[in-house]
Amino acid sequence: MTQPDNTPTQSLHPTPLINRVLAGAALGLVLISVFLLTADEPDPSWPQYWMVRPLLIVPMAGTLAGVINYALDFVRVQGEKQKIVANIASILIHLIGLFMGFVLGLDGTMWD
Template identity: 40%
Template sequence: MTTTNNTTKPIFTGALGKRMLTGAIIGLAIISFFVIGAGKGNPAWGDYWRVKPLLLTPFLGAMVGLCYDISEPLGRLNGWMGKVFLLLSFVGYFIGMWMSMVLGLAGTMWH
């Protein structure tokens, strides 16, 4: 008789929540710096132009944290492949955060 060992990673873990929260907090901190630093802004942007970047960027930052959590097991591979995947995960994280800022500021500060 053979037994199978089905050890699968649960979808919602404490690490996933921490990574998503970290991504959202980093996104909110970065976008707040730009939104608060803009002052009153361009009158053509409307009165509530700050709402879109302040909501969209932290949400997308949380999604970037989710993508990082999904790719994290690849970084634990042995040897140089693990290091390459870990480096690619960090690069992907920074690209994702940059793209979330671009999408949050599209139509206002990002022309």
């Protein structure tokens, strides 16, 4: 007599964590790059490599938002209303995270 196979056929996480992390970091990098490339001449009192800080911090904020998006998958599988709430929360968390990344990255230079 064989045992029935009760393993779930659908994974809780349809997209791997690395894909969401890379997507969040890429979005942050693109946004801050466009913002910095369209900036006027930097103030001479700013450090020589002032652009390095925002180019590191904003993609890290996007990376963290990608991790949170991944973590919200457990809510998405609980039903249609929960999926909508999780998607809205994910978008808001991403926007707030990128905004905070911009503020922290540009603090002391363009954000004075």
